[in-house]
Amino acid sequence: MTVKYTEDHEWLKIEGDVATVGITVHAQDALGDVVFVDLPAVGTTFAQKETAGVVESVKAAADVYMPVSGEVTAINEALKDDPSLANSDPMGAGWFFKIKLSDPSQLDALMDETRYTAFAA
Amino acid sequence: MSDSSTSSAAPDTLLKTPLHALHVELGARMVPFAGYSMPVQYPAGLMAEHHHTRQAAGLFDVSHMGQLRLVGADAAAALESLIPVDVIDLPAGKQRYGLLLNDEGGIIDDLMFFNRDYAHGGDLFVIVNGACKVGDIAHIQAKIGARCEVIPMPEMALLALQGPQAVTALQRLAPGVEKLVFMTGGRFTVAGCDCFLTRSGYTGEDGFEISVHASQADVLARALLAQPEVKPIGLGARNSLRLEAGLCLYGNDIDTTTTPVEASLNWAMQKVRRTGGARAGGFPGADKILAQLADPATLARKRVGLVALERVPVRDHTELQSTDGAKIGEVTSGLLGPTINQPVAMGYVKPEFAALGTRVNAIVRGKAVPMEVAAMPFVATRYYRG
Numbered sequence: 297m298t299v300k301y302t303e304d305h306e307w308l309k310i311e312g313d314v315a316t317v318g319i320t321v322h323a324q325d326a327l328g329d330v331v332f333v334d335l336p337a338v339g340t341t342f343a344q345k346e347t348a349g350v351v352e353s354v355k356a357a358a359d360v361y362m363p364v365s366g367e368v369t370a371i372n373e374a375l376k377d378d379p380s381l382a383n384s385d386p387m388g389a390g391w392f393f394k395i396k397l398s399d400p401s402q403l404d405a406l407m408d409e410t411r412y413t414a415f416a417a
Numbered sequence: 418m419s420d421s422s423t424s425s426a427a428p429d430t431l432l433k434t435p436l437h438a439l440h441v442e443l444g445a446r447m448v449p450f451a452g453y454s455m456p457v458q459y460p461a462g463l464m465a466e467h468h469h470t471r472q473a474a475g476l477f478d479v480s481h482m483g484q485l486r487l488v489g490a491d492a493a494a495a496l497e498s499l500i501p502v503d504v505i506d507l508p509a510g511k512q513r514y515g516l517l518l519n520d521e522g523g524i525i526d527d528l529m530f531f532n533r534d535y536a537h538g539g540d541l542f543v544i545v546n547g548a549c550k551v552g553d554i555a556h557i558q559a560k561i562g563a564r565c566e567v568i569p570m571p572e573m574a575l576l577a578l579q580g581p582q583a584v585t586a587l588q589r590l591a592p593g594v595e596k597l598v599f600m601t602g603g604r605f606t607v608a609g610c611d612c613f614l615t616r617s618g619y620t621g622e623d624g625f626e627i628s629v630h631a632s633q634a635d636v637l638a639r640a641l642l643a644q645p646e647v648k649p650i651g652l653g654a655r656n657s658l659r660l661e662a663g664l665c666l667y668g669n670d671i672d673t674t675t676t677p678v679e680a681s682l683n684w685a686m687q688k689v690r691r692t693g694g695a696r697a698g699g700f701p702g703a704d705k706i707l708a709q710l711a712d713p714a715t716l717a718r719k720r721v722g723l724v725a726l727e728r729v730p731v732r733d734h735t736e737l738q739s740t741d742g743a744k745i746g747e748v749t750s751g752l753l754g755p756t757i758n759q760p761v762a763m764g765y766v767k768p769e770f771a772a773l774g775t776r777v778n779a780i781v782r783g784k785a786v787p788m789e790v791a792a793m794p795f796v797a798t799r800y801y802r803g
Contacts, residue, residue, distance in 0.1 A: 328458065328653070329462055329465075332753060350782065354463050355656075355752075357730070
């Protein structure tokens with residue numbers, strides 16, 4: 297399994313042609329306590345960089361961008377019920393949605409963990 | 418009071434409060450605010466800080482706010498010429514909320530003033546918003562500087578200790594403060610520091626605001642933080658606390674385009690300054706404001722509280738619509754209230770939509786979020802009235 301990162305502080309775990317997407321430890325730390333998420337509808341198709349959802353803390357709201365083009369195949373219902381999962385386990389139970397990739401070559405331009413760590417520092 | 422204006426100045430041009438080093442030592446995230454580098458939150462985070470203030474006691478640095486003294490036997494009458502508030506009849510030892518107005522009745526700033534026996538050699542002690550203080554002091558000096566001495570106090574820091582256990586913590590250091598009731602105050606020695614403190618604040622909780630010389634602020638803050646009830650609280654939680662308490666943020670909820678009547682601050686204008694009162698009028702914009710009080714139907718808009726009926730935060734500048742889709746106003750402050758655990762907001766609507774229980778829609782990312790006009794405060798206030 298490969299993990300990639302975007303400049304918008306999102307991560308993707310890639311398994312075959314499906315990527316699970318969430319926000320990074322750095323992103324949840326910058327936002328503070330997450331109190332609300334708006335997730336896309338399953339079955340919706342997005343182009344890369346389109347706004348697919350929203351994550352909000354008490355203090356701030358941030359758009360969630362689609363890191364690569366594709367169709368939403370699942371959303372994290374548990375995160376809607378308990379948005380604090382984005383803080384307590386951002387890389388695990390706090391995942392946002394899964395997408396079926398329409399252009400896997402877009403992954404090549406994304407950062408690996410080493411590059412992202414330097415980027416977010 | 419608190420204010421929303423943030424400075425666009427580069428970090429190295431930001432002013433620092435006397436507690437800056439302490440904030441950094443405590444791990445605060447510092448942000449530009451009203452021209453100062455201020456702590457928006459500490460490592461505990463906004464939510465924990467908010468809850469701690471409601472459950473125990475929180476210490477806030479509000480040294481960016483402006484403190485000044487009005488000295489002279491005519492000080493109260495002079496201040497009355499600038500605000501639609503009863504200053505003359507405020508007894509020595511008491512504090513009151515006031516609104517500095519322009520000639521159109523718009524709000525230049527909101528403020529607190531305390532009668533430190535100005536009639537017998539003391540002063541009126543005034544606290545204004547940090548982002549407004551330079552303009553306020555110039556305005557006050559220009560308008561009433563010939564009638565009383567206007568003395569800015571940039572040498573003073575201001576701390577707020579807020580929460581149900583604030584009195585427990587403070588009385589350990591300054592026995593006697595527990596006898597004060599809401600909106601009274603006096604001079605106390607706290608941890609060896611000479612302080613002027615009032616039993617008031619801007620969180621809806623019981624608590625104190627403490628004016629202390631900048632040179633003693635660090636000692637005082639550390640002594641307060643050493644109390645088991647007390648944790649440091651940033652501006653982020655200060656904002657969520659004040660909004661739940663239904664209190665206005667200058668620059669968001671009130672500004673020079675809003676009158677006190679539009680802002681639903683009628684309670685701040687005592688009868689003696691209204692039509693039929695012994696000292697009716699005589700403040701800037703009096704004709705307009707007294708007319709609005711006489712006939713609320715003339716208002717173009719009115720500030721209301723709003724609670725969302727779905728769990729979607731509704732933020733500043735969100736458009737408000739009637740249920741049939743007409744624009745009726747705008748949200749001026751909004752967030753998910755950590756204590757009420759619901760999205761709450763305040764905003765302005767056309768008067769026919771201001772009645773409690775009125776259903777409106779907030780347009781969030783193109784979708785209508787149903788809201789209901791609700792009474793404020795959203796969380797019951799717990800001021801100590803004796």
